[in-house]
Amino acid sequence: MNSLPIIDISPLYGDSPSAWQSVANQIDQACRQWGFFYIKGHPISPARITEVLDHAQRFFRLPVEEKLKIDITQTRHHRGYGAVATEQLDPAKPSDLKETFDMGLHLPADHPDVLAHKPLRGPNRHPDLAGWEPLMEQHYRDMQALAQTLLRAMTLALGIERDFFDTRFTEPVSVLRLIHYPPRHTASSAEQQGAGAHTDYGCITLLYQDAAGGLQVRNVNGQWIDAPPIDGTFVVNLGDMMARWSNDRYLSTPHRVISPLGVDRYSMPFFAEPHPDTQIQCLPGCQDEGHPPKYPTTTCAEFLLSRFADTYAYRREQQAV
Numbered sequence: 636m637n638s639l640p641i642i643d644i645s646p647l648y649g650d651s652p653s654a655w656q657s658v659a660n661q662i663d664q665a666c667r668q669w670g671f672f673y674i675k676g677h678p679i680s681p682a683r684i685t686e687v688l689d690h691a692q693r694f695f696r697l698p699v700e701e702k703l704k705i706d707i708t709q710t711r712h713h714r715g716y717g718a719v720a721t722e723q724l725d726p727a728k729p730s731d732l733k734e735t736f737d738m739g740l741h742l743p744a745d746h747p748d749v750l751a752h753k754p755l756r757g758p759n760r761h762p763d764l765a766g767w768e769p770l771m772e773q774h775y776r777d778m779q780a781l782a783q784t785l786l787r788a789m790t791l792a793l794g795i796e797r798d799f800f801d802t803r804f805t806e807p808v809s810v811l812r813l814i815h816y817p818p819r820h821t822a823s824s825a826e827q828q829g830a831g832a833h834t835d836y837g838c839i840t841l842l843y844q845d846a847a848g849g850l851q852v853r854n855v856n857g858q859w860i861d862a863p864p865i866d867g868t869f870v871v872n873l874g875d876m877m878a879r880w881s882n883d884r885y886l887s888t889p890h891r892v893i894s895p896l897g898v899d900r901y902s903m904p905f906f907a908e909p910h911p912d913t914q915i916q917c918l919p920g921c922q923d924e925g926h927p928p929k930y931p932t933t934t935c936a937e938f939l940l941s942r943f944a945d946t947y948a949y950r951r952e953q954q955a956v
């Protein structure tokens with residue numbers, strides 16, 4: 636249990652049902668044993684990754700006053716820039732040593748959910764950088780499609796219809812996040828982690844990490860193991876919503892980032908989440924015979940909002956007013 640599986644998902648895009656099934660089985664096994672795996676053979680090109688990464692670096696190098704023009708803490712729908720220490724993923728540690736940009740599905744001001752002030756719904760807030768908006772909006776759509784391809788493969792082992800997730804991921808509340816981890820300067824400064832130990836909140840996360848390293852995953856024996864960068868891959872992991880949906884058949888595994896010494900690190904997680912009103916209720920094939928489901932039914936939005944309040948002080952304050 637010392638290295639994560641690497642799964643070539645290219646057969647999910649081919650026309651051989653048996654090859655498709657073999658990939659689906661590998662994904663199922665990784666979800667049960669680890670809740671974490673790498674994928675290769677996906678359709679996101681290296682040129683796209685380089686382009687998005689270049690834009691991320693351009694953005695994070697702007698003066699902080701410029702970045703704060705789209706301050707995430709000034710929104711109710713969780714879009715824009717989060718300065719260093721806005722988030723505290725591990726309550727036993729100092730706030731995280733990272734800055735972030737978050738975007739979601741862009742909904743215009745006249746969309747019914749926006750008119751009704753539904754949480755997590757609204758327009759994106761992009762920085763004023765040439766080429767940024769079309770690139771990021773396209774990348775968001777492509778990452779959403781990749782997530783749904785993986786979810787479709789999971790339906791086989793979960794015993795649900797092939798389009799179960801597709802019908803629930805319409806107008807999703809998925810988030811594309813760009814992260815910059817400033818360098819750490821001394822060995823002892825590891826106390827303030829890049830990202831404190833946490834499990835993800837949602838369904839499935841697809842993470843691109845640059846070459847700096849620092850991501851660690853806790854294995855079933857409680858040991859932290861490195862999840863090093865591997866060229867051309869995404870690290871995939873499941874979040875708490877999928878653990879609930881699958882009645883803990885699929886694992887939501889703790890992970891953290893120890894910022895590397897002396898170098899900047901950039902990463903880009905895509906958190907795939909369904910439509911906010913989706914009922915998260917034990918999947919029919921996942922209930923253990925003679926036992927009730929482990930978790931009460933909730934909705935996607937209700938669950939995500941409760942988890943946001945745990946890690947963002949500003950959201951706790953907003954909910955109190």
Ligand SMILES: O=C(O)CCC(=O)C(=O)O
Nearest residue numbers: 814830844850892902904
């Ligand atoms: O930056 C990384 O490598 C991981 C980030 C992460 O775990 C998160 O944002 O949930």
Ligand SMILES: [Fe+2]
Nearest residue numbers: 833834835890
């Ligand atoms: Fe995470």
